[in-house]
Amino acid sequence: MSGAPTPKLRIRGLRKAFGSKQVLDGIDLDVAAGTSTVVIGGSGSGKSVLLRCILGLIVPDAGSIEIDGVDVLALRRREREAINRRIGMLFQNGALFDSLPVWENVAFGLLARRQITRSAARDKAGEVLRQVGLDPSVGLLSPSELSGGMQKRVGLARAIAAQPEILFFDEPTTGLDPIMGAVIDGLIVDCVKTLGSTAIAITHDMASATRIGDAAAMLFRGRLVWQGPAASLLDSGNPLVDQFTHGRREGPIAMELRR
Amino acid sequence: MSTLLSLVASLGSIVLGFVRSAGSLALFAINAVSHLFRPPFYWRAFLAAFVEFAFFSLPVVALTALFSGGVIALQSYTGFARYNAQSAIAGIVVLSVVRELGPVLAGLIVAGRVGSAMAAEIGTMRVTDQIDALGTLSTNPMKYLVTPRLLAGTLALPLLVVVADILGVLGGFIVSVVKLGFSPNAYIANTLSVMQPIDVNVGLVKAAVFGFLIALMGCYNGYHSRGGAQGVGSATTASVVAASILVLAFDYMLTEMFFSR
Numbered sequence: 129m130s131g132a133p134t135p136k137l138r139i140r141g142l143r144k145a146f147g148s149k150q151v152l153d154g155i156d157l158d159v160a161a162g163t164s165t166v167v168i169g170g171s172g173s174g175k176s177v178l179l180r181c182i183l184g185l186i187v188p189d190a191g192s193i194e195i196d197g198v199d200v201l202a203l204r205r206r207e208r209e210a211i212n213r214r215i216g217m218l219f220q221n222g223a224l225f226d227s228l229p230v231w232e233n234v235a236f237g238l239l240a241r242r243q244i245t246r247s248a249a250r251d252k253a254g255e256v257l258r259q260v261g262l263d264p265s266v267g268l269l270s271p272s273e274l275s276g277g278m279q280k281r282v283g284l285a286r287a288i289a290a291q292p293e294i295l296f297f298d299e300p301t302t303g304l305d306p307i308m309g310a311v312i313d314g315l316i317v318d319c320v321k322t323l324g325s326t327a328i329a330i331t332h333d334m335a336s337a338t339r340i341g342d343a344a345a346m347l348f349r350g351r352l353v354w355q356g357p358a359a360s361l362l363d364s365g366n367p368l369v370d371q372f373t374h375g376r377r378e379g380p381i382a383m384e385l386r387r
Numbered sequence: 388m389s390t391l392l393s394l395v396a397s398l399g400s401i402v403l404g405f406v407r408s409a410g411s412l413a414l415f416a417i418n419a420v421s422h423l424f425r426p427p428f429y430w431r432a433f434l435a436a437f438v439e440f441a442f443f444s445l446p447v448v449a450l451t452a453l454f455s456g457g458v459i460a461l462q463s464y465t466g467f468a469r470y471n472a473q474s475a476i477a478g479i480v481v482l483s484v485v486r487e488l489g490p491v492l493a494g495l496i497v498a499g500r501v502g503s504a505m506a507a508e509i510g511t512m513r514v515t516d517q518i519d520a521l522g523t524l525s526t527n528p529m530k531y532l533v534t535p536r537l538l539a540g541t542l543a544l545p546l547l548v549v550v551a552d553i554l555g556v557l558g559g560f561i562v563s564v565v566k567l568g569f570s571p572n573a574y575i576a577n578t579l580s581v582m583q584p585i586d587v588n589v590g591l592v593k594a595a596v597f598g599f600l601i602a603l604m605g606c607y608n609g610y611h612s613r614g615g616a617q618g619v620g621s622a623t624t625a626s627v628v629a630a631s632i633l634v635l636a637f638d639y640m641l642t643e644m645f646f647s648r
Contacts, residue, residue: 180519183519183522183523184522185519185522185523209525209527212522212523212524212525213525215523216523217520217523219516219519219520220516221515221516223515223516223517223519223520224517224520225512225517225520226511226517227508236524236526237524237525237526240524240525240526241525242427286524
């Protein structure tokens with residue numbers, strides 16, 4: 129028997145192909161409770177597919193995904209939904225429901241569980257909006273009336289509203305200017321610390337990766353080719369990681385137009 | 388020989404594709420309907436879809452029915468006057484409107500107005516990750532997006548058809564009385580003597596079936612849309628085309644079932 133604590137998230141041998149394209153080719157990853165892990169990789173490297181497999185949005189071809197030691201791939205739908213209640217997710221483009229006002233977006237998960245009245249949910253949404261640096265009056269607006277940065281904040285508010293144990297971030301700073309990117313990263317770090325959550329982020333923004341992550345991993349051609357502390361991302365000693373993090377044209381990663 | 392083989396292969400591929408799509412649609416419908424009997428039910432989503440179906444479609448359905456009733460009266464008069472059979476016009480108008488034109492016109496209009504909007508809305512939600520987001524927020528997308536719309540379509544279209552029936556008959560009445568010089572009392576008496584309860588009831592059954600099919604095609608095509616704006620556009624077009632064809636095909640089948648002697 130090992131005395132090591134069970135990781136919050138454990139992935140073993142995860143594989144997923146779309147047609148002849150092997151997107152994930154045997155991913156092994158452990159994420160310890162209360163830590164933030166950043167997965168970096170180029171466009172089309174499989175980062176989003178990895179995240180969607182963990183969330184249950186895509187069914188992998190092989191492998192296991194354990195949350196607190198429970199293989200979530202073996203769960204029935206209702207059991208899986210119970211696990212999802214412990215998860216929050218910030219989508220790349222916010223994925224806010226444009227038919228609902230901002231406050232209802234933020235409180236959607238709380239209302240879905242039917243453990244809160246609409247008026248209490250509206251108050252709670254105001255609180256969470258304030259937590260991400262927005263005035264509660266923003267809650268009355270429609271998502272289409274918000275700037276990109278505000279949409280990200282609302283998406284973050286929605287992800288943390290139910291105080292999840294695990295938070296996922298899909299390219300949290302994509303499309304934002306550097307200052308707004310830093311603001312969002314700061315909010316993410318604050319929220320994760322406040323909630324004591326475990327966080328997994330995927331990004332190809334190096335500044336964001338080093339700000340958010342405790343640990344980091346690099347995905348290349350469906351495999352995790354490097355794992356280590358996020359602080360060492362810029363001097364990892366791994367030629368693949370070095371080329372990627374420094375944005376060098378020359379190196380082992382050849383730009384593939386089509387594979 | 389190879390040309391023949393490739394022809395057979397192409398034909399087989401088309402047939403397989405059709406069977407696959409039909410099976411997928413049937414499973415989608417069964418899954419959506421099964422959520423009616425498994426809580427929770429999203430009443431707010433149902434009411435929003437019901438209002439969209441019934442209330443916002445009312446003006447266009449009403450106007451279409453009113454003019455159609457008038458046109459039937461005019462055209463019938465043109466033909467029947469040759470045989471001195473003008474007295475049959477009231478019966479022709481009411482049977483045409485209540486049995487066929489009311490449900491079919493309402494169905495086609497709603498397929499174009501609401502079915503397309505439904506496909507576009509759900510399709511946009513699909514390509515902007517909103518449907519995936521529902522899944523991460525303890526909400527089953529089928530239960531939240533599809534089941535309430537199917538129920539709303541099934542219940543709302545019969546209401547629209549009741550209005551279409553009344554206004555269609557009214558259109559025929561106005562044209563017959565004002566333009567063709569019919570006696571109002573005789574027209575109403577003729578109408579009531581020809582119309583049977585089964586005419587109205589079958590029209591309402593047709594409407595319920597059409598409403599279900601329109602919502603199903605809108606939701607199915609939107610739910611399975613792929614590839615950004617173009618994919619949403621294709622889903623919208625496919626939903627209107629498929630719903631229109633299904634409305635006409637089921638209209639024939641239901642007519643055959645209820646009125647064939």
